[in-house]
Amino acid sequence: MNDLTIGFIGFGLIGGSIARAIKEAHPTFTLLSYHYSTGDMGKGLEDALKDHVLDFVYKDLQEGFSSCDIIFLCAPVLSNITYLEQLKDIIKPSCIITDVGSVKGCIHRAVEEIGLKSNFIGGHPMAGSEKTGYENSHSKLLENAYYILTPTDETPPATTEILYHLVGSMGAIPLVLDYKEHDNITAAISHLPHLIATSLVNLVKESDDSEENMRTLAAGGFKDITRIASSSPAMWQDICLTNTKSIQNFLDKYIASLKEIYYALEEKNEKYIYDLFDIAGEYRDSIPNKSSGILANVYETYIDIYDEAGSIATVATLLASNQISIKNIGIIHNREFQQGVLRIEFYEREALIKAVELLKKYRYTVYER
Numbered sequence: 354m355n356d357l358t359i360g361f362i363g364f365g366l367i368g369g370s371i372a373r374a375i376k377e378a379h380p381t382f383t384l385l386s387y388h389y390s391t392g393d394m395g396k397g398l399e400d401a402l403k404d405h406v407l408d409f410v411y412k413d414l415q416e417g418f419s420s421c422d423i424i425f426l427c428a429p430v431l432s433n434i435t436y437l438e439q440l441k442d443i444i445k446p447s448c449i450i451t452d453v454g455s456v457k458g459c460i461h462r463a464v465e466e467i468g469l470k471s472n473f474i475g476g477h478p479m480a481g482s483e484k485t486g487y488e489n490s491h492s493k494l495l496e497n498a499y500y501i502l503t504p505t506d507e508t509p510p511a512t513t514e515i516l517y518h519l520v521g522s523m524g525a526i527p528l529v530l531d532y533k534e535h536d537n538i539t540a541a542i543s544h545l546p547h548l549i550a551t552s553l554v555n556l557v558k559e560s561d562d563s564e565e566n567m568r569t570l571a572a573g574g575f576k577d578i579t580r581i582a583s584s585s586p587a588m589w590q591d592i593c594l595t596n597t598k599s600i601q602n603f604l605d606k607y608i609a610s611l612k613e614i615y616y617a618l619e620e621k622n623e624k625y626i627y628d629l630f631d632i633a634g635e636y637r638d639s640i641p642n643k644s645s646g647i648l649a650n651v652y653e654t655y656i657d658i659y660d661e662a663g664s665i666a667t668v669a670t671l672l673a674s675n676q677i678s679i680k681n682i683g684i685i686h687n688r689e690f691q692q693g694v695l696r697i698e699f700y701e702r703e704a705l706i707k708a709v710e711l712l713k714k715y716r717y718t719v720y721e722r
């Protein structure tokens with residue numbers, strides 16, 4: 354690939370992770386970001402310049418973005434759309450504009466209205482987390498995750514090809530989809546689950562007693578299925594406001610299925626209740642655990658540690674001093690590990706393998722699953 358100049362508008366978890374991955378794969382590319390707020394640059398952009406992930410930050414779109422070969426829109430879905438009009442007058446004719454938004458229909462319609470169809474290709478990395486900001490970004494965040502591209506009839510084939518290769522060089526798996534199909538699929542597998550997790554958390558919050566016993570006892574399964582309720586409200590507000598019809602379609606079906614369960618319980622319908630769990634379990638188990646999906650690969654290990662102050666820090670320091678980056682670390686208690694173990698998650702398989710070797714060398718009991 355020739356050296357490219359790539360611009361970012363919106364530079365948080367996803368923008369930062371894409372920039373890191375591109376800089377790692379293509380150190381000679383020039384990366385720049387727009388600084389949209391009126392105050393100072395903020396820690397994220399400052400750190401990205403210090404890390405040499407970004408080469409330049411511009412307060413004025415016109416100044417930096419007219420030289421861009423590719424522009425990534427990485428702000429919340431509705432904010433991304435507000436930049437199209439401005440960019441139309443700034444970009445060079447060959448510039449490719451792409452976005453990472455979780456909803457595709459709205460931006461495709463705006464691109465058509467504004468007359469940017471031949472410059473635009475939609476994108477959506479199917480990986481991420483409930484965290485936000487550059488400080489949580491990582492070059493391996495998108496590794497082995499599907500990265501959906503939504504070209505239309507008017508997208509030049511060369512544009513799709515360039516993005517396809519660029520996404521592949523980030524370690525992600527490019528997958529071309531029609532944007533309408535994209536919005537239907539993500540409503541079912543991502544947007545509805547976020548609403549279910551969120552409403553469940555709020556239900557428990559509202560049902561709790563004054564001693565907050567529910568909050569104290571909520572663990573295991575409850576925490577497993579509600580992690581995504583901690584996601585960015587600003588980002589999810591835009592998703593709900595833009596993929597509304599598709600979400601409502603699945604919400605309708607989901608409400609109907611909950612009502613069916615309600616009546617099956619009322620009737621003590623043994624077969625219905627058994628099949629409910631049996632059918633769901635079989636389908637859930639058929640979803641590949643260690644392959645790409647809405648959740649990227651999980652590279653995790655579990656170790657026994659003494660439950661005393663400083664023991665997590667000791668493990669974290671040991672790994673960090675051996676250049677092993679941790680994605681997540683924390684003590685978990687569940688049915689499998691009743692006594693509690695330390696769960697450590699890594700960004701990549703190599704880091705997991707290196708960590709297991711190191712922890713065994715230091716005589717930790719490591720559970721490999």
Ligand SMILES: NC(=O)C1=CN([C@@H]2O[C@H](COP(=O)(O)OP(=O)(O)OC[C@H]3O[C@@H](n4cnc5c(N)ncnc54)[C@H](O)[C@@H]3O)[C@@H](O)[C@H]2O)C=CC1
Nearest residue numbers: 363364365366367389428429430432454455481482485486
């Ligand atoms: N978080 C996730 O797991 C995933 C998010 N996405 C999509 O990626 C996009 C960005 O999400 P994250 O990076 O997770 O969020 P984030 O909150 O980490 O980053 C968003 C960034 O956009 C900036 N921003 C907000 N309004 C802006 C505006 N008007 N102009 C310019 N910048 C603005 C914020 O300051 C922040 O730095 C969203 O469209 C989201 O739908 C896609 C895949 C996964």
Ligand SMILES: O=C(O)C(=O)Cc1ccc(O)cc1
Nearest residue numbers: 455479480481482483647648
């Ligand atoms: O944190 C998780 O598990 C997610 O589901 C992350 C996520 C959020 C939004 C997307 O459009 C894609 C992925």
